[in-house]
Amino acid sequence: MKYTGAKILIESLIKNGVDTIFGLPGSAVLHIYDELYKYKDKIRHILVSHEQHAAHAADGYARSTGRVGVCLATSGPGATNLVTGIATAFVDSVPIVVITGNVGTSLLGKDSFQEVDIAGITMPIVKHNWIVEDVNSLTEIINEAFIVAQAGRPGPVLIDIPKDISSAVCEYSNEQRTENNEQRAMRFSDRAMRYKFNDIDIENVITLIKNSKYPMIFAGGGIIRSGASAELKKLAEILGSPVALSLMGMGGIPHDHPLCTGLIGMHGTIDSSKALCKSDLLITLGARFSDRVTNGVNQFAKNAKIIHIDIDPAEINKNVNSDIFIIGDLKEVLTQLLKKIPAGFSSEWSSEMDTWKSETLNKKPAASKKTKAAKAALHPCFIIQETAKALGENAIIVTDVGQHQIWTAQYYPFKNPGSFLSSGGMGTMGFGMGAAAGAKLANQNLPVVLFTGDGCLRMNSAEMATLVKYKLPVLIIVFNNGTLGMLRQWQKLLFKANYYETNLDNNCPDFVKLAAAYDVPAFRSEDEESFLQALEKSSSILASGKPVLIEVIINKDKQAEMVK
Numbered sequence: 001m002k003y004t005g006a007k008i009l010i011e012s013l014i015k016n017g018v019d020t021i022f023g024l025p026g027s028a029v030l031h032i033y034d035e036l037y038k039y040k041d042k043i044r045h046i047l048v049s050h051e052q053h054a055a056h057a058a059d060g061y062a063r064s065t066g067r068v069g070v071c072l073a074t075s076g077p078g079a080t081n082l083v084t085g086i087a088t089a090f091v092d093s094v095p096i097v098v099i100t101g102n103v104g105t106s107l108l109g110k111d112s113f114q115e116v117d118i119a120g121i122t123m124p125i126v127k128h129n130w131i132v133e134d135v136n137s138l139t140e141i142i143n144e145a146f147i148v149a150q151a152g153r154p155g156p157v158l159i160d161i162p163k164d165i166s167s168a169v170c171e172y173s174n175e176q177r178t179e180n181n182e183q184r185a186m187r188f189s190d191r192a193m194r195y196k197f198n199d200i201d202i203e204n205v206i207t208l209i210k211n212s213k214y215p216m217i218f219a220g221g222g223i224i225r226s227g228a229s230a231e232l233k234k235l236a237e238i239l240g241s242p243v244a245l246s247l248m249g250m251g252g253i254p255h256d257h258p259l260c261t262g263l264i265g266m267h268g269t270i271d272s273s274k275a276l277c278k279s280d281l282l283i284t285l286g287a288r289f290s291d292r293v294t295n296g297v298n299q300f301a302k303n304a305k306i307i308h309i310d311i312d313p314a315e316i317n318k319n320v321n322s323d324i325f326i327i328g329d330l331k332e333v334l335t336q337l338l339k340k341i342p343a344g345f346s347s348e349w350s351s352e353m354d355t356w357k358s359e360t361l362n363k364k365p366a367a368s369k370k371t372k373a374a375k376a377a378l379h380p381c382f383i384i385q386e387t388a389k390a391l392g393e394n395a396i397i398v399t400d401v402g403q404h405q406i407w408t409a410q411y412y413p414f415k416n417p418g419s420f421l422s423s424g425g426m427g428t429m430g431f432g433m434g435a436a437a438g439a440k441l442a443n444q445n446l447p448v449v450l451f452t453g454d455g456c457l458r459m460n461s462a463e464m465a466t467l468v469k470y471k472l473p474v475l476i477i478v479f480n481n482g483t484l485g486m487l488r489q490w491q492k493l494l495f496k497a498n499y500y501e502t503n504l505d506n507n508c509p510d511f512v513k514l515a516a517a518y519d520v521p522a523f524r525s526e527d528e529e530s531f532l533q534a535l536e537k538s539s540s541i542l543a544s545g546k547p548v549l550i551e552v553i554i555n556k557d558k559q560a561e562m563v564k
Helices: 005-015 027-038 051-065 083-091 118-125 135-150 163-167 181-188 199-210 221-226 229-239 270-278 330-340 352-363 380-391 403-411 432-442 454-469 485-494 511-517 528-543 558-562
Strands: 002-004 020-024 044-047 069-073 096-102 128-131 157-162 169-171 215-219 243-245 260-263 281-285 305-310 324-327 396-399 448-453 474-480 522-525 548-553
Touching (some): 002 005, 005 135, 005 163, 027 096, 027 157, 044 432, 051 069, 051 083, 051 096, 051 454, 083 096, 083 118, 096 118, 096 163, 118 128, 118 157, 128 135, 135 157, 135 169, 199 305, 199 330, 215 229, 215 270, 221 229, 221 330, 229 330, 243 270, 260 270, 260 403, 270 352, 380 403, 380 474, 380 528, 396 432, 403 448, 403 485, 432 448, 432 454, 432 474, 448 454, 454 474, 454 511, 511 522, 522 528, 528 548
Parallel strands (some): 020 044, 020 069, 069 096, 096 157, 128 157, 243 260, 305 324, 396 448, 448 474, 474 548
Antiparallel strands (some): 002 169
């Protein structure tokens, strides 16, 4: 059969299990869009308002399912608009396949209209990228891209398809498959695929565990990516070890588990900090020791030996030196480790964690009783925990970046792995709306809530049109404190309270009116009673297939002081 490159692309995507693609058309990809029209009963295209959010939507789709997300954009500015989303996925190890169009092969490198070297631009932020120069190689490249995106440490890949390649014709067979894709993926992908841990590695870890009195586990996003949450929980319970989580590891162990101490690092909990100070052995699982966790490597876990288990050898001894490391898939490593841990091992943590948690609970801002006192000013803890009660434990929680992101990590009672979608490594403001759309499309039967801020919503509000067009009932909760709150905190601490260009009081739209412009029902809440009423009204609106926005008015300084 003779197919055009565009048709080969769509056939290959379907063959790789793709049912959804996020994108925005342009002249360099019109051949592809013409084929998407013909295949619309097999592959769903989601039209976004801006290409950046196509990448974020593919990212949210991938994070919430473990499958590869796919996005599509035209050449030039369409392609460059994807870059922030690609970088976000790269740092957080999210598998997405990015497809861009480009000018014809004869025009490449000639500063042609809407030409850009997107392969060169994205080289540092993808696992691999391809410029398709021959339509006969297209099937092989697409198949390879899906393997590379998922192999080893997951991440984004990019395929750049010149316009004449998408219109060119070649022989195509449904059985066409590259026999050595896995070997080529090994060459292009993580070096971890060339490593194989052994029994000696496991025994070395066991020796350190046996010699410890206060072992502690620090779990990162690798736990989520490898599907090793059950193994993490079992290891913690056998060792009696506290478990601290990175931002990407939230949900790796239930928030209410007795051994979970919550977030670690700069924005972490007191419990995690106390445990880290006392620990004599830190077992680090799928985490990269970011500066937001270590707060200075010289003082980090200074009383503890460190075991580092990660699939990516590039992370070993990069930021913090380890005493023992294992390179491998966490689920495989922990499965073998659990078989070898001696029966009857007992740490000496005793009841300390219960004491810490009790002390912390007493210091937390308590929700007002639903009486006349419910006119009390809103606090992030109340907003987040009441939302959690309303949505149930199977909800998917998405955030943008800023104070609301940290409040969510601190206060939301996460139960399940993969339930928290947030830009960790890049800290991308504007990530949330696209990611929420992608997550909802992939999880039609689960509630999805986006916690965002007034600064972030200004960056992605146009994607409310996407939510409405595709009937995506996402609950949007906007924390409006009239400022870029996290930056305001830094200005207060480090810059003598010179709040320059962080106040948004006179520079923000009326979010309720803005939502109405997109036909999104919206409410404004300034106290607990009105917020609870808005939550209750939102329930029936969400059930009808429409998104809902609740703007919550909070004090710009009081909340910052209360969350430490």
